[in-house]
Amino acid sequence: MSDEREERPERDEDAEAAERLEAVLQAVEAGDAASLEALMEPLHAADIADLLEQIGSADRQALLKLWHAGIDGEILSEIDDSIREEVIEALPDEVVAEAVRELETDDVVDILEDLDEPAQERILEALEDADRVAVEQALSYPEYSAGRLMQREVVVAPEHWTVGEAIDYLRRAERLPDQFYHVILVDPRMKPVGYVTLGRVLSSARKVALRDITEDSFRTVEATDEEADVAYIFNQYHMISCPVVDADGRLVGVITIDDAMIVLDEEHEEDMLRMAGVHDESSLSDRVIEAAKGRAVWLGVNLLTAILASLVIDMFADTIGAMVALAVLMPIVASMGGNAGTQSMTVAVRSLATRDLTPRNAARVIRREIAVGALNGLLFGVVMAAVAAFWFGVPMLGLVIGLAMVLTLVSAALSGILIPMALERFGIDPALASGPFVTTVTDVVGFFAFLGLASVMLL
């Protein structure tokens, strides 16, 4: 967290990516399928997806018309939700069918979730029977559950097997998952009892019993668990894969680190955007009208709280009329309160998300925030008192704004920590709803303290 990290030197890869993009667009414009193929073919699926997201819709359509043979399942998985439907619609049926057939079931589910009914049907029909059943079963789990996130392709072994038996089985197996990191040991009723890392399997003699080399730390999740909780345990316990069980404890699938990372990433993004009042805006490709709607909700709430604050000012209209300097200075108090409140609130929201702030240490954290608020309140109270006294030549005005600053910053610290905690207690996402409440408190307290003190002490 030091300063060295702040610099962001120009990255060569960025320049390269920009050049490549220009070359691709030129090839598209010239209708030069061969050059386009030569440019796209060596790229990683994730980079192709990024490229498709970067360009405008018309260019995207033209590109996909010229080049779609290389579009595989991985690229479809990587493409952002907001343009995936458009891409799928632009592709010939057989390309989509082939692309989804090569994917693990969890990736097919991920793609299907965000599509309209007809597009969903088109993809389900393209799947082999077994896969279609697996996907439909996954879709029967609630949205944002472990069941939606898991892949059903698992690598299991009976708990009495040896390393040699496991290796022989793996060599004979016709279809294994693309990525797997453990052999899961199951009892005769398919209940997982432990797992062995592939590294241990590889480095142990053939005769060693698998049950003797299982990992110390082993945990499973239920298919109905929330994906956010699953991501939390991956992060907390540094896991790379986790077996998923049904209500009876039987193995039904496995979640791997890549899926958990995507969920964590989304949670982070959501918390950050929600705190700034940006809702349901998943990417830069979202349409204007949707983005405007999502943000209008928060601006509307903010308008109400701003009007509430103005009602407080209105109570002191006569005071302001008698001394216009108050109108000049009052936004400073409110602005400092708002910023200090946001600081406390952000720390609180983040600590609640990482589960570092709990009922146990709440009292200590609240005391800390009050102390921080009081210290900074005193500091900026003194500074502002001097500024105001000098600016308007009224020492008493300095005292008024100084006192108001202390009161406002302490109440900002308090509301910044207590409001998120209260929302969490009532089962409301603190990232989503804390902002307007905290701002209301700091504005109302700020204006009331400053104008109230002024009306008593100055007039």
Added chain:
Amino acid sequence: MSDEREERPERDEDAEAAERLEAVLQAVEAGDAASLEALMEPLHAADIADLLEQIGSADRQALLKLWHAGIDGEILSEIDDSIREEVIEALPDEVVAEAVRELETDDVVDILEDLDEPAQERILEALEDADRVAVEQALSYPEYSAGRLMQREVVVAPEHWTVGEAIDYLRRAERLPDQFYHVILVDPRMKPVGYVTLGRVLSSARKVALRDITEDSFRTVEATDEEADVAYIFNQYHMISCPVVDADGRLVGVITIDDAMIVLDEEHEEDMLRMAGVHDESSLSDRVIEAAKGRAVWLGVNLLTAILASLVIDMFADTIGAMVALAVLMPIVASMGGNAGTQSMTVAVRSLATRDLTPRNAARVIRREIAVGALNGLLFGVVMAAVAAFWFGVPMLGLVIGLAMVLTLVSAALSGILIPMALERFGIDPALASGPFVTTVTDVVGFFAFLGLASVMLL
């Protein structure tokens, strides 16, 4: 990103953890070492670290006095920087020595980085010679570089080996890394040429050549690369391990997904806290005076911008004196502008961090933001015009605030996107510095537009 995700039901584990914590504290208070041991022993290292972070310093000291035999390297790794030094100082030398000796070198480096000189010495002395050299070499790489992040324990094979040779080698190997996911193929000069997943090794016949089953996608990073860039490629390409090479392209270590996840997590946290003006505050355990200092920087900057905005108001003191309603309404315009600016800015900062916003699509994104700002400006301009006209009975005042709202929200959208992009271009972290600039623009434009229009149209 739908509403279902917002609910946060009470988690059973949270209740369990709280009960456990109470039991632990009771045992500590009673000086009951046996009960304490029974409570701590079954816990995962990450949970023990959390427990130590949750309690106050006095309780922590008392706990560590009663129970330290179970403190191992993993627990030391998991403990937050802010209390790690305190914990290490509370432990007997031999416990610390044994704990660090069992760790991979990257974890030792991670612990050492944040310690004072004498504590660093104490740990370096406890290491075996080979490990100490490895740790000292790692510390010679710049802070926040891949060289600091990597472990030097690697699993390599000559490129001509078969699966059988690799398995025989792994079975004979005396010390393998705790976790490894690939066998890295190297040429005679130790340059990595590809890697094979353990799953492929296990599922292939002994006579298969390793070079025939390498992964299609293979990339390495340089030891001097920034850790943020390393974390980005792990996330972008869904990697689980990545070989690290020196300037000559020779293999010097490997970075695994768990290290990359920690970096990603820290980057997210930093961006979120920095945007709210919270600097260098790594955890709730930080001391009051440090936290207050870190936040005072931002509050100081904010005070300057707030004073700047007040100077604008002061220009119109006569106008306000003639019509106090302006003082009542003006914070509404500024508040709406600030919020809309923060929305655009957050989207921009996030998109820059994920590299979704590039020079290529900048024009499109800027147009989109302006459109969103204009739409919401019109919406809330009309609403506020009606409210103001009705409230103060002056229709012209409604027109003034409506127009000011449109101007402010469009300029908020523009500054919210342009300022982060400009900062990024100049190599300054947009998360760190955008806020004050955006707020200054929205405040100044808001007050100037509203009071300026009022002085022209109303008086």
